[in-house]
Amino acid sequence: MDNFNFYAPTYFAFGKGKEAETGKLVKRFGGTKVLIHYGGGSVVRSGLLDRVKKSLDEEKIAYVELGGVKPNPRSGLVYEGIDLCRAEKVDFILAVGGGSAIDSAKAIAAGVVYDGDFWDFYEGKPVTAALPIGTVLTIAAAGSEGSPDSVITKEEGMVKRGASGEAYRPKFSVLNPELTQTLPAYQTACGITDIIAHLYERYLTNSKDVQVTDRMIEALILAMVEEAPKVIENPNDYEARANIMWGGMMAHNNSCGVGRSQDWSSHNIEHELSAEYDCAHGAGLAVTMPAVFTYNMNHDVMRFAQIAVRVWGCQMDFAHPERTAKAGIEALRSFLISIGMPKNFEELGAKEEDIEKLAHMACYGSENATGTVYGFVNLSQSDVENIYRLML
């Protein structure tokens, strides 16, 4: 196990009706003038935004609003949010929504207290300062409610990149599973796929002797695989929603990823798909993961065999462990298809003729790019092209 530091000081208020505590939590963590940042229709239509405002009113906390966050959130709205916060002397950013609203809120929070262009953080500069952030989560997926991460798409060139830093951990997150019950099955499945990707990409490690985190990751994937069909069948299943919501946070707050190298190549290879075609991130991951894992399987057959046996219930083929490893990847693929995820480029709306361009962007698309997607296996542009071809 590698040395590490772990610090996850987010306060979680979990359960039915918990959004009524939002105002008290903003106050507890020092907010006096809030930017409420959200996407659009559903948060307004459901009455959630009004309930959040009411709880702020009750604590006599002032606020301004900025809606309009889109999936794969864009830099343009971030700049707008930064200007608004400065003009209005906002001292606390409250995201109401899913990973997109939260990630956009984080970018605004860092940008407000930074002299340069906020995009610097998405080109590799660590985030060391930001306004305090709170969240009211409406979809179990990104894990951004408990993570130090954010992903933004720059409109110029449609470059999708991540940033990280301790200042990005929310001060509090309200997790009410009821708020996710109105989500359509497709979005629900996209969220579950994202959660599973966060777990697999921690599982695929080159570190040795990481049994305790291996077991935790396997546990969380198992729970997702058990709960997912329940919510696809019955979106109102509160208990399954609750398990997925807490599991989604635990999957990405990194308590199960500490002390081990991680593999973010599926995320990085997928980001080019959602940036180019504006497909759902989870849908892109459903197509990307089996391809990446198949391509990389021989790097550590026993690791893939271990997850096949422990999570997917495959029988270990002791004479041919690679058969077990492959069976586990196929079980993952079948599971993702069973919850309604796309299985290939065509279903995703991606195009074969773009493969070279996509692979080039993945390897050379950012300012500090080196031509390699680093991870469990370090991948060149031609490797990434081969992986995209496995998705056809």
Add this chain to the structure above:
Amino acid sequence: MDNFNFYAPTYFAFGKGKEAETGKLVKRFGGTKVLIHYGGGSVVRSGLLDRVKKSLDEEKIAYVELGGVKPNPRSGLVYEGIDLCRAEKVDFILAVGGGSAIDSAKAIAAGVVYDGDFWDFYEGKPVTAALPIGTVLTIAAAGSEGSPDSVITKEEGMVKRGASGEAYRPKFSVLNPELTQTLPAYQTACGITDIIAHLYERYLTNSKDVQVTDRMIEALILAMVEEAPKVIENPNDYEARANIMWGGMMAHNNSCGVGRSQDWSSHNIEHELSAEYDCAHGAGLAVTMPAVFTYNMNHDVMRFAQIAVRVWGCQMDFAHPERTAKAGIEALRSFLISIGMPKNFEELGAKEEDIEKLAHMACYGSENATGTVYGFVNLSQSDVENIYRLML
């Protein structure tokens, strides 16, 4: 799943040599005058205390010392610590040692800022304020390094009781697995038994639909069962020590215990044993757990069958689930014996003729006692007597 709040804002510095960061961490969390609180010989002999002092000196942080914490830490030293801190205007408590040093440090931290008798907190008053606490951990066991809990024994009547509160969460904890490599096998096994008890007592719940935390608990027990024999065989196995150390923290910071009722009857029934005979808490738990679980098994046979199958690899007897449930409890008992734990009253040094007194203390020993040990099953004095008899 029940509604809950979860807040675990402890900074963990994990790995080789991490105690050198102690001074910087005290400074980060605002300490200027520190009480270093510890047990005795080993911390001094190993040079750990000197290394910690050096790191404080490097940050020009003043300190006073109070050693002498014993296993099953006593109220007398807590009062002494409170007086010392007030006289020396201490503003930060640093525990160097295991759960006993940390629990004693927590009691001092709460007592210093409280007008009344610190024992009030151990009679049920919630801990809402305390001096900031840091820890340098030397044994994986109690989980106090990441928990809001503390257990102290009052010398008058040898009453052993716990207290809890957000203010008891350490600001930071240094977890260096190397520091545990000098522990004798017996103490190591006692620590592992305590960790497993923290997991079982969260597992035994009357809450429904708690799959994600069920799976996490099972994962952590599985990891302990895998790693324990390695460190018993080779105390210098750093990697196994590291897995046990992180697993021990995760077992008790409550991220796997949220949203579900818990069962602390094994701990409460054991406390009378370690208070009366001054045996190791873990050793007491090794004898107590199988007895409590056997006595309570019929309350929820399927829950015991589930852990038997998932953790202990028992085959499910679908016609007779109670056989599977029982096999799981026997597997736990055999495992504990295999790592050197005692199996009955005699090996523990406990006496049959004390059973009535012990059961009376468990049920009526604290000021606010009601005659019942509450938990998975609510137990009367006669139930508790029956459980002690199962340990003969």
